[in-house]
Amino acid sequence: MSRYAVLVVLIALVVFFCVLMPRTFATGGNFRVMASSQTVVLILAIGATVVLRTGEFDLSLGNLMAFSGVLLGVLYDHGFSAVAAISVVAATGLLVGFVNGFLVVRIGVSSLVATLGMLSVLAGATFALTGGRRADTYPPGLATFTNKTLFGLPLMTFYGWLAVLAAWYVCERTALGRRLLFIGGNKDAARLAGVRVDRIRIGSFVAASALATFAGIVISGSLGSVDPGIGASYLLAPFAAAFLGATAITPGRYNSLGTLAGLYLLTVGITGLQLLGGALWIPDVFNGAALLFAVTLGLLAGRRRG
Incomplete structure (x- = not known):
């Protein structure tokens, strides 16, 4: 399950925000913006x-x-x-x-x-x-x-x-x-x-x-x-996505599919919080927290394998 943890969290966030904000988050226009922005x-x-x-x-x-x-x-x-x-x-x-x-x-x-x-x-x-x-x-x-x-x-x-x-x-x-x-x-x-x-x-x-x-x-x-x-x-967002991606698909390895999943997890989380009325500093805090989480998780996983 560790291979798909990021994907599971991504899907859970999408479902959560869709239920919470059906008229703003759960729209075709919003998903297109998240995909392209x-x-x-x-x-x-x-x-x-x-x-x-x-x-x-x-x-x-x-x-x-x-x-x-x-x-x-x-x-x-x-x-x-x-x-x-x-x-x-x-x-x-x-x-x-x-x-x-x-x-x-x-x-x-x-x-x-x-x-x-x-x-x-x-x-x-x-x-x-x-x-x-x-x-x-x-x-x-x-x-x-x-x-x-x-x-x-x-x-x-x-x-x-x-x-x-x-x-x-x-x-x-x-x-x-x-x-x-x-x-x-x-x-x-x-x-x-x-x-x-x-x-x-x-x-x-x-x-x-x-x-x-x-x-x-x-x-x-x-x-x-x-x-x-x-x-x-x-500066920060690309590395947050890459480090999150190293915990997905092929855990312990930096991989492009994991990076894609990590980026969209960040995008969904930030977009949802902003639509809830989050402040302008939300993206920096969310990206930084995700980077710290991914690096910490990688170190803990490495120690367990060792």
Whole structure:
């Protein structure tokens, strides 16, 4: 039952809020909003999950998302074509991931320290690009790319689900996924077994940064403008979802399906509390409590197995 505990709690929360608020929570519109509103967080959470699977952290993902969104707007406003602007943004995101990976893997800097430093660098660079103003000039087709509906949901919702499926396939059905898990369990043993540990670890940072960059493009099209300070609000939620996900589906392992379940549990809980009249600080408290719960549960489960 531990595999499905998060799913059981998720279903229980849905039923509870539906019974309590049938006219507000239990509506098709509310479920569509819950499914689509957290797409950016979901994409970032999958990126975080990939790095966590190797035993590392990447705290810079939220700020890289904001930087990518602002950079795209600035480039397009300065005469770059849509294709050229997106290409530059994509290349920049990959470079950030490579720098993170190089610092951690080749230099030996702690991933927490390296990505925390990158988080600060990106925050400053994002504000420098616009002087603190919003970026609000984007290719006209970008809104269609994210907001056009399919089966009643914006297209960006399906991009998030595709990211989950792609990560699930790579991590659970390929040799690369097994190597990621092997490295996360014991880097030295993986190296002795012939696994290219350094290359795969750097690759995990690059993949996570690619997802964060894509999230920046998605949020640009979805909102039509990006505040340079938006990255800070996307720091906690992806990790809360990833750590909750490690207690579900395949307990003890960071996995994309578990991350998806964890994210929707957070979404349902926060939405329900807000509809009940909860204050604006509810999301931060709920995400933080969920993160503490998931980490504590993981430690207790590890001790029991030991």
